[in-house]
Amino acid sequence: MSDAVAHLIFDVESIADGELISAVRYPDEKLTPDEAIAKYQAERLEQTGSTFIPHTFMVPISVVIAKVTADFRLLDIKSLDEPHFRPHVMTKHFWHGWEVYNMPQWVTFNGRSFDIPLMELAAFRFGLSVPKWFDDSGYKSRRNRFSTGSHLDLQELLTNFSAARFNGGLNLAAQSLGKPGKMGLSGDQVQAYYDRGDLKAISDYCRCDVLDTYFVFLRCMVMTGRLSLADETKLIQQAREWIECQAQTCQACSDYMDHWSEWKNPWQPDEDEALAAATVLPTEHETDAPPAPPQASEEKPAKKDEAAT
Structure with missing residues (x-):
């Protein structure tokens, strides 16, 4: 059983760049x-019914990433550059x-349509090179919209690449499980939380979205035949025990x-x-006990230029 990271499940929260908008x-x-x-928010509200500003005018203010193995075990979750939440540092750690x-x-x-383009534009804005992501290999390119091996967008999986709509979004998908x-908190409130300096609340909101995404990911793996329902149940139990352990120090x-x-x-x-x-879950008398839940890793202090993921 390898602990090598095979999947990085992530979510980004962003704030508007007022100077750029002006x-x-x-x-x-x-x-x-x-x-x-x-x-601009007033204009967007009148035009779209939401104050949400397009990602082209945004910068990341919280990036949370879950590390997951090839057999879909949750290893760890990191909020990049916490508690400083510097957009340029988070972007470097994300890609590096x-x-x-x-x-x-x-x-x-x-x-x-949002998180990846936002992080690409952040690399552009902050002068970062990501040659392995921006490779020029035609249809095999990692940025190919239909290259799910490099990026699996669960909403696209559930809508056949937007052939249908997924009304309710991640909230609906998670609650159905x-x-x-x-x-x-909701995405359109992030700017207000940032304006009053509550960056930790934004990070916590982002972390919960990543947890929801992990469980939706597991069920999608069941649906596509890469995971059995019984194994999903065991993974959920392991993840629950890991979350309960983290809850002692993580709000x-x-x-x-x-x-x-x-x-x-x-x-x-x-x-x-x-x-x-x-x-x-089987009892210990019926079969071997399920594997122990993953423990929070003890990482060495990172060097200044090392990735936080």
Whole structure:
């Protein structure tokens, strides 16, 4: 059983660059950054019904990444550059860490249209080179929209690359599996939390989204035949024990467990005995005990230039 990282499940929260908005959209009005953001948000609300600003005017303010093995075990979760949350440092650690771990598969929910483009533009903005991501190999390119080996967007999997809509998003997908989904904060509130200096709350929100994405990822692996329902049940139990352990020192994990519930197995024994039993962990008298849950890794202090992932 290898602990090599095969998947990096991540989520990004972002804030608007008021100076850029002022310079690009309102060059003759001499607006302050805050005034420019407020004006653009008002325009977006009128046009779209949401204050959310396009990613081209945004910078990352929280990046949380879960490390997952080839057999889908959760190893660890990291919030990059916490507690400083410096956009340029997070961006460097994000891309450099991907290379350090030998370019594992990115896993997101709606990351193809937001999270990955945001981090690409952040590399552009901060002068970072990512040649292994921006390789020029035609249809085999890691940036090929349909290259799921490099980046699996779970929303695209569930919608056949946007042939259908997934109304409800990650919140719906997670809650359909008995997981917490959105708890209080939402994406369109991130700017307000940043403006009042509550960066830790943004990071905690991002961490919970990554946990939701992990459990949606597991069920997608069941759906696509890469994981059995029985093995998914064992992995969920291991992850739950890991989260409970982290909850002693991590507020986000504590909140997550407060909202935890179980997926209700609909299969009855007279319908399919194997599926009915799949969500019931065997006792130690019936089979070997399941593997111990992953423990939080003890990492050496990183050098200044090392990746935090």
